[in-house]
Amino acid sequence: MEYIIKNFSLYDTLFCGQCFRWEETEKNTFAGVVANKKIIIKQQGDKIIFDGDDNDKIIFNYFDLHKDYEEIKKQFSKDETLFKALQTAPGIRVLRQEPFETLISFIISQNNNIKRISGIIKRFCEIFGNKIEDDFYSFPSPNAIKDITQEDLKPLRSGFREKYILDAIKKVSSGEINLDDINFLSYQDSKETLMKIKGVGPKVADCVLLYGYNKLQAFPMDVWMKRAMKVLFDNKIPPCASEYAGIAQQYIFHYARTLNIKDK
């Protein structure tokens, strides 16, 4: 299958820090796992190419290809600084990832770097997931790992995050927190619900809501965003971005890292 998607970058979308499991196997060809299936997808100019006709829906949903980003970016362009930010990586789209995977991934992300985050998540899938084919493993379901102990998590080398991962697994697999129900809660209520999990604070919750639930009010504030918002936006989200704050966050985050904004 192939589709024409204008102003889209697979590379920037998959490596801007919102997901951790994709690899670029050759130039502009990417391999990953979505919906428990191995997906190979490549980009040639405006064309997105992948195999398996039945992967259609999975890919459209995952990359949120129905959403009109041209209209959103047009709105963002009313702010001069935000326009500069989105120009550095205009092909980024916010993914629709699986909530449980997003939750565990961003618990692991705290006080950590992207390379090591990826390694821990990879080991998590290899140890607790199912082999799909070759070196590709599913992300385990909460129920499949409901009985594991903190000792079982040692091989991940995730350090102090072990107890946080465990608490997330327990609260989700027991039904104490229902990840499906989050969809139907308001932004505030869903955030408070996620923050009942140990190791989930405002920033991790926002990442889960944005990348796992496509709740676009979420505006994750990590160290990069705090510096960027202060230096570039006087700590105020531009009014033209308020409706799609989470998408604006992606461009600002990328811009901050490109400029390498540090404290002075």
Add this chain to the structure above:
DNA sequence: ACCCAGGCGACGA
């Protein structure tokens, strides 16, 4: 050796 990484919880004032 030292510092930091897409933060958070515990603790004290």
Add this chain to the structure above:
DNA sequence: TCGTCGCATGGG
């Protein structure tokens, strides 16, 4: 409610 500190691990 707010600031500060320790936290596991690994790369620069």
